Amino acid sequence: MVVMTMRKARLIVMLVGILLPYAARLPHGIGWLAQYTDTGIGAWLFLGAFNAIAWGAIIAISLLYKRPSSLWAPALLGFGFLAFAHYSLDLAADAQAAVALVFIPIYALVPIAIGAIVGYFMDRAARVPSAA
Secondary structure: OOOHHOOOOOOOHHHHHHHHHHHHHHOOHHHHHHHHHHOOHHHHHHHHHHHHHHHHHHHHHHHHOOHHHHHHHHHHHHHHHHHHHHHHHOOOOOHHHHHHHHHHHHHHHHHHHHHHHHHHHHHHHHHHOOOO
16 A cells, blocks of 8 residues: 655645646647747746646645645646646637736636635544544
């Protein structure tokens, strides 16, 4: 049995958060992924910095929890929103489409906050000692 520590869970959240925008582009094909990867280092840092808003919020929320399993709710809701948004964003559609890269992680804070509330109650329920 693998025991997940909160430190490992935070590391997984960070890695998934960094890779998610690129992985979400893959179902559309290499051309769609190239919209994010055929850029300079500045664009990579830009995307990474703004995306860190979302996964950083999940890691910050994890400081409120005792159990790593409580991170499932904010991670699923937040990463689900991020994956859908990056999957559906066509940067070639409009000259201003890249502005969405700034707002996607900010908008993801709403599902992350909802997941944080659910995760908090899951964490509290798991901490309640059973009556003997």
